[in-house]
Amino acid sequence: MITRSALAVPSTILLALALAGCSDNMKKSFGLEANPPDAYQVGTLPPLSLPPELGQLQTPNPGQPPTQQVNAAEQGANIISASNALPSGPQQISPAGEAFLNQAGPTPQGNIRAEVNQNAAVASKSGNFVDKLMGSNPNAPAVVNADAEQRRLQENAALGEPATKGSTPQESTAHPGLFQRVLNMF
Structure with a gap:
């Protein structure tokens, strides 16, 4: 037979876990939920310094905050304000x-963006069903032919020409549509 003390420990643990799931405060109490510090309340303390002569120290006022201490919330708000972000x-x-x-x-011209x-909006539109069937996708991106481009750049360098002389060789990535493939069979 199970004694009462043997049931007390597991039932207490079970009750504590059940209560921990009931409220946010209990989760924080049992350490089941993270409690990070407030980002605006974290600040750096001023450096410790000793004046050249101890007679120049201000007399402390009991109950008053230190004179060098800055409010962390104000300091954070000043850092992220728009006036400090822009020169x-x-x-x-x-x-x-x-x-x-x-x-x-x-x-660049004013309306370049x-x-x-x-x-980009035109290029990102996918073709409709008829375009895909016919294989006439005008948005098929062209890709630079790397080997031909390397040869062109080497020739320009050998001749002393600028790298911008000549057109960039490109390959089309367009795939023929179903109708075009059927026609190519004949």
Whole structure:
């Protein structure tokens, strides 16, 4: 026969686990849920320093916070504010920065982002059923033929020409549709 003390320990553990699943506070009490610190309340303490003469120290005021202590929430809000994220006023570009920008080429046109977004939207649309059946997918991306491109670049380098001379050889990734494959059989 099982004694009461033998049943007390397992039943206590079972009851504690059942209660731990009931509320968030119990989960935190038993360590079943993480309790991370608040990111805005974590801050760095000012460095310890000793003035050259001890007579220059301020007299402590009991119950008052330290004079050098900064509120962590205010410090965090100041760090992530928009005024601190963006530089104020015109920035001076160093001569090295100007040389780098000159090598990068001309300033792109003002609507380049809209144009790129429009081209990407057109390219991302998949063809409809008829296009897939006929094999006339206009959105099939072209891929650079690596061997031919390497030969072109080597020839340009050997002739002293710029790398931009000549067109880039490309291969089409378009696959013929079902109808085109049937026609190719004849």
